[in-house]
Amino acid sequence: MSKYIIKKIFYGLLVLWGVLSVVFFLFNVMSGDPARMMLSQREDSKQLEIIKQKYGFDKPLSDQYFLYLNDVSPISFHENKDADSYTFLGSKKYSYYSLLSIGSTSLVIKKPYLRESFVKRGKTVNSVISETFPITIVLAVSAMLFAVVLGIIFGVISAIYKNSFWDRIILFVSVLGMSLPSFFSSILVAWFFAFLLHDYTGLSMTGSLYEVDDYGRGQYLNLKNLILPAFTLGIRPLSVIIQLTRNSLLEVLSMDYVRTATAKGLSKFVVIFKHAIRNALNPVVTVVSGWFASLLAGAVFVEYIFGWNGIGKEIVDALNNLDMPVVMGSVLLIASVFVVINIVVDILYAIIDPRIRLN
Secondary structure: OOHHHHHHHHHHHHHHHHHHHHHHHHHHHHOOOOOHHHHHHHHOOOHHHHHHHOOOOOHHHEEEEEEEHHHHOOOEEOEEEEEEEOOOOOOOOEEEEEEEEEOOOOEEEOOOOEEOOOOOOOOOOHHHHHHHHHHHHHHHHHHHHHHHHHHHHHHHHHHHHHOHHHHHHHHHHHHHHHHOOOOHHHHHHHHHHHHOOOHHHOOOOOOOOOEEEEOOOOOOEEEHHHHHHHHHHOHHHHHHHHHHHHHHHHHHHOOOHHHHHHHHHOOOHHHHHHHHHHHOOOOOOOOHHHHHHHHHHHHHHHHHHHHOOOOHHHHHHHOOOOOOOHHHHHHHHHHHHHHHHHHHHHHHHHHHHHHHHHH
């Protein structure tokens, strides 16, 4: 079992290294001179030289890559002469714990340092992500809860009334939900519920989890703004869960032990909800774990259209402003979430079914 876990973690680290490498070379080749981006309109030759020396932009691209890899890695090398490791703007770069000193270099353990935003002066990418990522988590969890609850309910109804009018309607809606792109469904939902039906729903077309009070009393929590983004983001997983629940329940209902329970005189309600539904939901659990990670990536369009101040909207704003460190850090975070969830699911599968470890 331990070898299986180590192998999965090793493959996960390889995936993250591949994502980091692709993202680094892609953005550094396409985005131009990062030092000029940081200085923007205040560029002069002296400041440009200082910035390049400070961040290693004057070095070859291969050297810059290894410097970035060293910054991002939780275990990295650190020059002892830079004991406090301060950035150009005077804020502390990162705190670390020294593991081993070799001459003028130490092997240290630290938080991954994703560098500084080019646009938000004095803010690290870590702080930008820490402000926006929890808001995206709230949106993703709400969307998944909506999809799971309604998906199981409608899936069970569709299976019970197979080939009926309601079954056909539910299947039609689920297929339509899977085929709608996120950006189109976001626009459609915002227009219909927040514009046409605004007098009845009271919902706004844009808004985030926290709103600024008009009277200068700071921020306040506005859960009403969560309804439309969560509904829109949950449409596609809802459609998948409906069909998966229906097909899985129909398969379970055709098994011998279910027919035996029916032959013993148990009611249809007892057979379905006490015997069949638990076994039918095993594939749903698998889908939910995978879709939750997908929602973090799919939230980009939904957040931007609804003005939800999560990491998806932050990525779009960073791309518009050529704020490459924020884009790179956000992509790495989402990739890390994908890898961690996949590793956890694989380990759970191996615990439940030992045959997986043997394969």
